[in-house]
Amino acid sequence: LELFWSAVQAVKEDIQRVANRLASQLRPEEQALFDVYLRMLDESALPGEVVSKIQEGIWAQGALKQVIQQYIRHFEMMDDLYLQERVVDIRDLGRRLLSHMQEGEQKHLEYPERTVLVSEELTPAMLGEVPKGQLVGLVSVKGSSNSHVAILARAMGVPTVMGLVDIPVNQLGGRELVVDGFEGQIFASPSADLRAFYQAICEEEDELFRGLEELRDKPCETLDGHRVPLLVNTGLMTDVVRSLSHGAEGIGLYRTEVPFMIKDRFPSEQEQREYYREQLEAFAPNPVTMRTLDIGGDKALTYFPIQEENPFLGWRGIRVTLDHPEIFLLQVRAMLKASEGLNNLQIMLPMISNVSEVEESLHLIYRVYHEVREEGYDVHMPKVGVMIEVPGAVYQIRELADRVDFVSVGSNDLTQYLLAVDRNNPRVAQLYHSYHPAVLQALVRIAQDTHAVGKPVGICGELAGDPGGALLLMAMGYDSLSMNAASLPKVKSVIRSVDREWAVQLLQDVLLLDSPHVIKSCVDLALRNAGFGRYLRPVKTPVCEPAAL
Numbered sequence: 264l265e266l267f268w269s270a271v272q273a274v275k276e277d278i279q280r281v282a283n284r285l286a287s288q289l290r291p292e293e294q295a296l297f298d299v300y301l302r303m304l305d306e307s308a309l310p311g312e313v314v315s316k317i318q319e320g321i322w323a324q325g326a327l328k329q330v331i332q333q334y335i336r337h338f339e340m341m342d343d344l345y346l347q348e349r350v351v352d353i354r355d356l357g358r359r360l361l362s363h364m365q366e367g368e369q370k371h372l373e374y375p376e377r378t379v380l381v382s383e384e385l386t387p388a389m390l391g392e393v394p395k396g397q398l399v400g401l402v403s404v405k406g407s408s409n410s411h412v413a414i415l416a417r418a419m420g421v422p423t424v425m426g427l428v429d430i431p432v433n434q435l436g437g438r439e440l441v442v443d444g445f446e447g448q449i450f451a452s453p454s455a456d457l458r459a460f461y462q463a464i465c466e467e468e469d470e471l472f473r474g475l476e477e478l479r480d481k482p483c484e485t486l487d488g489h490r491v492p493l494l495v496n497t498g499l500m501t502d503v504v505r506s507l508s509h510g511a512e513g514i515g516l517y518r519t520e521v522p523f524m525i526k527d528r529f530p531s532e533q534e535q536r537e538y539y540r541e542q543l544e545a546f547a548p549n550p551v552t553m554r555t556l557d558i559g560g561d562k563a564l565t566y567f568p569i570q571e572e573n574p575f576l577g578w579r580g581i582r583v584t585l586d587h588p589e590i591f592l593l594q595v596r597a598m599l600k601a602s603e604g605l606n607n608l609q610i611m612l613p614m615i616s617n618v619s620e621v622e623e624s625l626h627l628i629y630r631v632y633h634e635v636r637e638e639g640y641d642v643h644m645p646k647v648g649v650m651i652e653v654p655g656a657v658y659q660i661r662e663l664a665d666r667v668d669f670v671s672v673g674s675n676d677l678t679q680y681l682l683a684v685d686r687n688n689p690r691v692a693q694l695y696h697s698y699h700p701a702v703l704q705a706l707v708r709i710a711q712d713t714h715a716v717g718k719p720v721g722i723c724g725e726l727a728g729d730p731g732g733a734l735l736l737m738a739m740g741y742d743s744l745s746m747n748a749a750s751l752p753k754v755k756s757v758i759r760s761v762d763r764e765w766a767v768q769l770l771q772d773v774l775l776l777d778s779p780h781v782i783k784s785c786v787d788l789a790l791r792n793a794g795f796g797r798y799l800r801p802v803k804t805p806v807c808e809p810a811a812l
């Protein structure tokens with residue numbers, strides 16, 4: 264109530280201020296408009312209704328929304344045109360009140376030492392707001408485990424549960440939470456037993472990782488000597504630090520949109536150059552593969568809004584940057600300059616669905632290369648690769664691979680498009696299956712066709728970081744696997760414990776199966792038999808009633 268009344272007071276003052284400022288420029292009839300606004304904020308009018316809803320137990324912002332919507336519906340039904348027009352004012356008032364309430368809240372927002380962020384919709388910027396080292400868990404109503412924010416969270420090693428559609432978000436503030444990212448569930452105010460159970464799992468995990476750290480400087484190769492370089496996916500600088508300590512051999516995917524997403528405007532060439540230099544330097548002389556800006560779909564920049572009915576099939580990735588070559592050119596320019604003296608830059612193009620997109624991009628990259636050299640920078644022409652994320656591209660691998668230096672599969676998007684399952688929609692999350700026979704067949708074909716034209720093929724989707732998935736990909740002939748830093752030690756220890764031939768046999772067996780679930784069970788069983796049962800979370804949770812949910 265306090266928050267709401269202070270918002271009402273603040274909005275009244277705002278309106279009065281605007282009215283006074285405009286007083287000399289408006290006629291009295293127009294001035295009267297402000298009085299209408301102010302009258303709507305009289306205690307007995309709109310605020311009175313919001314207050315009774317708050318007193319019924321609805322949270323303040325929710326109560327405001329309900330009342331505003333009621334008013335809007337009411338006014339929209341009126342015959343009088345003048346009154347219909349007032350809808351705009353009401354909506355505006357609602358927004359002003361809300362924005363003051365949010366501001367008021369944020370001013371008092373203090374992040375506890377161990378913070379679990381709970382939100383309707385998590386954004387990468389929200390992760391960035393929590394002070395360093397204090398974020399221990401994430402819970403979101405919207406999105407799924409394949410959302411970009413979930414991928415980021417995984418890279419940061421933060422337990423996360425997405426798509427919890429029925430949780431009362433507003434009742435969780437300030438309570439102790441257990442976030443079980445393995446099982447995809449949360450417990451509020453856990454009992455002592457439940458707490459002890461999860462504490463034991465955390466300790467077990469820590470122990471497992473300490474054991475895996477010994478592998479850091481050992482090569483990733485099978486018992487029969489087949490080498491598979493393990494690379495990392497990065498976005499933030501924290502990923503780089505983790506990756507180095509986990510023994511990555513380079514960056515297979517640097518998501519350049521991440522630094523764009525945490526800013527409120529396009530970063531300048533100099534700023535981009537600094538971000539890129541950090542990544543290139545950290546891994547030199549190993550390769551660092553930078554993907555050109557991949558926005559659209561679920562990755563929005565607040566300062567470059569894209570409104571579409573069907574964003575995943577719309578203006579995404581390379582489509583945006585080729586339509587805005589100034590963004591593309593500036594980015595490549597910053598990348599090239601950042602690589603001076605290191606020469607470990609590779610550039611990768613997202614969402615390619617036509618050879619013309621590759622040709623156009625190559626043309627722009629050559630252009631920047633010559634310009635930058637003419638300006639006196641001693642840079643080398645980077646290797647350029649395409650991402651295979653669109654089913655159409657799977658059938659044109661040879662033509663695409665012929666034009667570039669390498670191919671990298673974005674299996675997250677490829678799975679979403681092959682199976683027509685939105686990777687962010689919790690309702691169809693159970694249909695999103697990386698072990699689907701169609702996905703595996705496409706992956707086999709991509710590897711074969713790329714090799715047929717003599718080019719290397721890697722993969723940078725989440726499947727590469729799954730121990731079972733990594734085995735199948737190695738058996739298919741993928742030349743490198745790029746994953747989140749947190750997955751790297753597990754994948755390495757599995758690959759180092761098997762013969763390549765064994766993995767090839769496993770692949771042949773699963774390619775005969777027609778159900779994703781059966782394939783998954785078959786791979787899990789093989790891992791268990793090979794002694795890797797401990798990597799196959801989920802664990803069994805004790806049967807107990809979550810205290811308040």
Ligand code: PEP
Pocket residue numbers: 414516518557652672673674675676677723724725
């Ligand atoms: C992918 O689609 O597999 C991929 C690596 O790109 P992103 O997850 O950033 O879309």
Ligand code: MG
Pocket residue numbers: 613652673675676
């Ligand atoms: Mg993708």
